[in-house]
Amino acid sequence: ELKSKPWIEFVHPDDRISTENVKSVIIEGHEVFQYENRFLCRDGSFKWLSWNSHPYPEEKVIIGAARDITEYKNAIEVIRQSENDYRRLINGMVETVWIIDTDGRLLDVNKAAVKLLGYSREELLENGLKGIDAHFQSEEINALAMQMKDDKFQIFETMHRTRNGKLIPVEISSSLIKYRGKQAILSVARDITERINTENRLRLLSRSVEQSPVGILVTNYNGIIEYTNGAFTRMSGYPASEVLGKTPRILKSGKQGDAVYKNMWNTISAGNEWHGELVNKKKYGE
Numbered sequence: 001e002l003k004s005k006p007w008i009e010f011v012h013p014d015d016r017i018s019t020e021n022v023k024s025v026i027i028e029g030h031e032v033f034q035y036e037n038r039f040l041c042r043d044g045s046f047k048w049l050s051w052n053s054h055p056y057p058e059e060k061v062i063i064g065a066a067r068d069i070t071e072y073k074n075a076i077e078v079i080r081q082s083e084n085d086y087r088r089l090i091n092g093m094v095e096t097v098w099i100i101d102t103d104g105r106l107l108d109v110n111k112a113a114v115k116l117l118g119y120s121r122e123e124l125l126e127n128g129l130k131g132i133d134a135h136f137q138s139e140e141i142n143a144l145a146m147q148m149k150d151d152k153f154q155i156f157e158t159m160h161r162t163r164n165g166k167l168i169p170v171e172i173s174s175s176l177i178k179y180r181g182k183q184a185i186l187s188v189a190r191d192i193t194e195r196i197n198t199e200n201r202l203r204l205l206s207r208s209v210e211q212s213p214v215g216i217l218v219t220n221y222n223g224i225i226e227y228t229n230g231a232f233t234r235m236s237g238y239p240a241s242e243v244l245g246k247t248p249r250i251l252k253s254g255k256q257g258d259a260v261y262k263n264m265w266n267t268i269s270a271g272n273e274w275h276g277e278l279v280n281k282k283k284y285g286e
Helices: 013-029 070-081 086-091 111-117 121-127 138-147 193-211 230-236 258-269
Strands: 033-040 046-056 061-068 096-101 106-109 153-161 167-179 182-191 217-219 225-228
Touching: 013 033, 013 046, 033 153, 046 070, 046 167, 046 193, 061 193, 070 086, 070 167, 070 182, 096 111, 096 167, 106 121, 111 121, 167 193
Parallel strands: none
Antiparallel strands: 033 046, 046 061, 096 106, 096 182, 153 167, 167 182, 217 225
16 A cells, blocks of 8 residues: 555655655765654554665665654643643653753653663752763753754764663654743653664665675566666666666567466465566567
């Protein structure tokens, strides 16, 4: 179903322009990019997602890892509307939540922060972020608050250190809020260990596919070619630029009847593996 229409149509209408702009930055700048948008669910609702997208210029693809941050967005809204209800909400969150004043002092933390880091709530409030995040000192926090405007979010990655010295990679999402009548920063830290491991596996897979001696061709569910590797180019004579957006029919040699291709396609479309031999035609007719 996700492949049945353009990806952007699953993005909330109010977020589509900004999402397309981010896509252009990733493609043109060949840089890793973090952003947020609302994404359509099967039941018609939208969830807030935080994306970490990596460009792969050689393959002409972008691989994005998304995390559901709907709870974080709801927490901001609850705090803005009613400070009396926020503690129940943040203590129900699995991510660690920090409320920090603009001078860098910790005002509050949730139960998840206590559990993850191994300190008591009182110890965290007394000691602040000193020793937990070497990059997150009062000067940086103050600068962060000065850069932020209402309803603008800051997303960055850092490392948190637990009481026993273990380092945990985290993604920080921060927003300005009103806390007890004063301006403060609400930060949610998400453990991104698994995401980093997944991205490393994807990078390894991407390199393995590109460097494979076997010709590899990938199509979407409509049969449109979306990727070929270097071995395919050497085997067929077709550079990727000449086959992307086309179908594998360009390789048909006429040595097999249409029934063979129909059987192959029906087998694959049903989610099964097809094994067989074909005589294909190279770019210049061999």
